Amino acid sequence: MGDQQEQRYGEHVAVIRHGDHVAELAMDRPKAMNAVSTDMARALTAACEALTADRSVRTTVLTSTHDRAFCVGADLKERNSFTDADLMRQRPYTRAAYTGVLELPMPTIAAVHGFALGGGFELALSCDLIVADPTAVVGLPEVSVGVIPGGGGTQLLPRRVGAARAAELVFTARRVEAAEAAELGLIDQLVGAGEDRTQALELAARIARNSPVGLRAAKRAMRLGHGLDLRTGLDLEDGAWRSVAFSGDRAEGVAAFNEKRTPDWPGE
Numbered sequence: 001m002g003d004q005q006e007q008r009y010g011e012h013v014a015v016i017r018h019g020d021h022v023a024e025l026a027m028d029r030p031k032a033m034n035a036v037s038t039d040m041a042r043a044l045t046a047a048c049e050a051l052t053a054d055r056s057v058r059t060t061v062l063t064s065t066h067d068r069a070f071c072v073g074a075d076l077k078e079r080n081s082f083t084d085a086d087l088m089r090q091r092p093y094t095r096a097a098y099t100g101v102l103e104l105p106m107p108t109i110a111a112v113h114g115f116a117l118g119g120g121f122e123l124a125l126s127c128d129l130i131v132a133d134p135t136a137v138v139g140l141p142e143v144s145v146g147v148i149p150g151g152g153g154t155q156l157l158p159r160r161v162g163a164a165r166a167a168e169l170v171f172t173a174r175r176v177e178a179a180e181a182a183e184l185g186l187i188d189q190l191v192g193a194g195e196d197r198t199q200a201l202e203l204a205a206r207i208a209r210n211s212p213v214g215l216r217a218a219k220r221a222m223r224l225g226h227g228l229d230l231r232t233g234l235d236l237e238d239g240a241w242r243s244v245a246f247s248g249d250r251a252e253g254v255a256a257f258n259e260k261r262t263p264d265w266p267g268e
Contacts, residue, residue: 007050010043015051018201021058021208023051025101026065033069036119037078038090041097048100055267058212059204062101062110062127063197070110070136073118076145094119098151102126105216107207111200112136112187117175122151125160128219131200132187136178144173159226161185212267213249217241 005017012029025047027034034040051057064070074094079087101108101123110116110124112132121138124130132138140149140157148154149170158166161184169176182190191199207215221240225233244250248266256263 007047009047009050010039012037012040013043013047015047019205019208021056021212022201022204023054023057023060024201025051025060025062027063027071028065030066032072032075032077033066033115034064034071034120035075035077036071036073036094036097037075038093040075041090041093044097045093045100048097048104052100052103052105055212058106058208058210058215060104060106060108061197061200061204062108062123063200064111064113066114068135069114069120070112070116071120071123072115073120073122073141094151098122098126102152102156105219106212107204107215107219109200109204111196112138113194113196118142118149118153119151122149122153122156125156126152129189129203130187131189131191131196131203132178132181133191133193133196134178135193136181136187136196137175138181138186139173139175140170141173141175143170211244211249211253211263211265213244213247213265214253217244 007015009015012027014026014028016024016026018024027040029035029040051060082090098119108127109129109131110127112124112130113135114137116124116136116138118141121140124138140153142149142153154170157169165184176184176186178187178190181187189199217240221237225236228236248268252263252265
């Protein structure tokens with residue numbers, strides 16, 4: 001599967017395959033700067049379910065087709081027409097979309113340019129790594145419109161930058177431009193203008209050369225171990241190690257190392 005192949009999920013989400021093992025999860029609602037409507041949330045959830053079930057995918061890159069925005073968060077125009085009951089009915093769909101990205105079992109990278117605000121930044125925070133270009137503007141402005149970050153922001157941001165820094169950013173609702181975002185650890189790699197997607201896909205390809213069994217187990221151990229006391233975390237790590245120690249990937253990795261060749265991972 002050397003050529004790119006695309007699968008659409010609803011009108012606003014696509015999964016594009018780059019080679020055999022890298023998937024691009026593309027948000028494609030340009031007229032609304034990828035504002036997350038109910039339909040888009042459901043499409044994101046469906047795409048994440050398909051990616052989770054596809055054992056051939058070793059890395060996923062979350063991208064935007066809009067040239068000036070990654071995602072501006074919730075669709076406030078849609079919500080403006082909601083009754084309280086409508087808002088409560090929507091909540092499971094939006095929460096499932098953010099959770100779907102967060103719980104993807106393979107390493108994930110967000111490629112950010114332009115605005116990544118509110119739920120848009122929460123989608124980026126749900127990924128393991130964030131690559132951004134100099135146009136990126138990130139932030140969680142929810143308290144400025146009378147709500148709180150509800151797509152994981154109050155939990156994910158403190159884990160990334162610490163409790164006090166996260167509190168300042170959430171309470172002030174301020175926007176942070178790319179250079180400061182890199183200094184604060186809100187993004188992981190600051191790349192050249194217009195290079196966020198290309199660089200993220202190149203990073204994904206490098207990651208995808210490694211054992212898919214090892215990658216998923218390492219991600220699981222890091223995600224589940226965060227916040228645990230050290231002894232409990234090490235026990236969790238030991239369980240993850242045991243889950244891969246007798247895998248076909250481990251046998252192939254050791255054989256390839258000794259035979260000085262590139263591994264041909266069985267993925268099991």
